[in-house]
Amino acid sequence: MKVRIHVSLKPGVLDPQGRAVHHALDGLGFKGVDDVRIGRLVEMEVADDTSDEALDEMCQKLLANMVIENYRIEKVAA
Amino acid sequence: MKTAVVTFPGSNCDRDMWVALRDVSGREPVKVWHGDAELPDGLDFIALPGGFSYGDYLRSGAMAANSPIMRSVVAAAERGVPVLGVCNGFQVLTEARLLPGALMRNAAQHFICRTVPLVVENAGSIFTSAYAKGETIQIPVAHHDGNYFAADDVLDRIEGEGRVAFRYAENCNGSRRDIAGILNERGNVLGMMPHPERAIEADHGGSDGRRLFESVIGSLVGA
Numbered sequence: 001m002k003v004r005i006h007v008s009l010k011p012g013v014l015d016p017q018g019r020a021v022h023h024a025l026d027g028l029g030f031k032g033v034d035d036v037r038i039g040r041l042v043e044m045e046v047a048d049d050t051s052d053e054a055l056d057e058m059c060q061k062l063l064a065n066m067v068i069e070n071y072r073i074e075k076v077a078a
Numbered sequence: 079m080k081t082a083v084v085t086f087p088g089s090n091c092d093r094d095m096w097v098a099l100r101d102v103s104g105r106e107p108v109k110v111w112h113g114d115a116e117l118p119d120g121l122d123f124i125a126l127p128g129g130f131s132y133g134d135y136l137r138s139g140a141m142a143a144n145s146p147i148m149r150s151v152v153a154a155a156e157r158g159v160p161v162l163g164v165c166n167g168f169q170v171l172t173e174a175r176l177l178p179g180a181l182m183r184n185a186a187q188h189f190i191c192r193t194v195p196l197v198v199e200n201a202g203s204i205f206t207s208a209y210a211k212g213e214t215i216q217i218p219v220a221h222h223d224g225n226y227f228a229a230d231d232v233l234d235r236i237e238g239e240g241r242v243a244f245r246y247a248e249n250c251n252g253s254r255r256d257i258a259g260i261l262n263e264r265g266n267v268l269g270m271m272p273h274p275e276r277a278i279e280a281d282h283g284g285s286d287g288r289r290l291f292e293s294v295i296g297s298l299v300g301a
Contacts, residue, residue: 013227016185016252062144065137065173067180068227 001048002076003055007064008039039069079298081107081123084151086142091128091165091275098275099125102291110147117150122298123160124151126167128220128273138181138223139169148174160204160294161267165221168259168269177262177269178236179228184221185252191220193284195247196258196272200240203261204297205268208289214247215286217272224271226253226260236260243268 009015015037022036042063046055055073064071081099085092092109099107107125108118117124132141142148148170155161155176163171171177184190193216201211209215228236233255236242244259251271259270274287 013182014185014252016183016187016225020187062136062140065140065180067172067178067229068182 001046001050003044003046003050004074004076005042005044005055005059005063006039006072006074007042007059007069008071009037010068010070013068079103079105079122079295080118080120081105081125081295082110082117082121083107083125083127084110084112084147085127086112086129086131086145086166086170088131088133089127089129089166091273094273094275095125095127095164098278098287098291099123099295101278102288103295112142112145112147114147115150117147117154121154121159123162123294124154126151126161126163126170127275128165128167131166131170134223137169137173139166139171139173142166142170143173152176155262155267158264158266160297162205162290162294163267163269164273164275165219165224165271168271169223171267171269176267177260178232179226179260181223181271182225182227182252183223184225184250189220189222190224190250191218192250193218193277194250194272196244197247199242199245200261202240203243203265203268203293205261205290205294206243207297208293216277216284217274217287218276219250219272220276221251221271224251224253226251226257226271228254233257239263241265244270244272 017038018036059071198209198213241261245256274290277284277287
């Protein structure tokens with residue numbers, strides 16, 4: 001099973017990288033961009049019987065830092 | 079007295095830390111490798127040095143926090159053994175949840191490498207007893223991810239409990255409430271971004287970091 005873990009900064013956590021990229025987009029002439037937040041995408045190939053609980057645990061123990069980040073698990077159809 | 083410096087792949091301040099501890103304590107610290115399953119018996123002090131452990135993969139300190147030796151370090155910290163984490167060592171301590179909060183990319187995105195003024199906020203800890211409260215000291219910083227973040231309620235709590243050891247006199251990296259170094263609840267774990275081990279003798283351009291080692295080694299005398 002293919003799983004994508006989307007890790008993003010929690011709302012309210014300032015994102016200096018996002019702000020810099022926002023500024024750069026602005027400089028390239030792209031108008032109408034209201035906000036940019038940078039996250040991380042982790043793609044994993046896992047055994048089909050991997051439980052949701054195990055995936056949650058992977059995210060909370062390692063893949064995301066729960067102090068500053070949220071995560072979303074997406075199971076990708078083969 | 080027995081001290082140790084833990085080296086992870088990518089640590090690069092481990093030797094400076096080792097020399098600082100040797101010079102102040104008069105005894106050679108034990109060198110511990112990240113893959114060692116256990117710490118040597120009878121350690122009185124453990125230092126996690128700066129650097130770029132595991133190439134900062136995933137997040138700074140995240141991989142090191144899950145390396146085999148860290149289980150022993152966490153257990154030792156929970157027994158009350160003093161643990162100092164500097165720079166990447168601070169990042170490892172937050173990732174290992176021995177200290178609250180997280181260290182994010184510097185607000186201005188730049189790697190900062192210069193000597194900065196710090197204010198000693200808590201001079202009552204085992205790490206800071208040789209300083210005076212409110213004193214300004216000069217310590218080098220060298221980091222890309224030193225922007226301290228914690229939620230407001232966490233910040234209120236650690237400030238209320240006197241757990242901010244050092245603040246930046248001039249906020250160089252965007253850290254919330256100018257926080258440069260914090261203590262755990264028990265006071266035996268200190269994490270800080272600035273490098274006291276790079277300021278222990280006049281030839282370093284300053285020796286304000288030496289008293290941190292004198293404080294903690296002094297607290298161990300007789301141990």
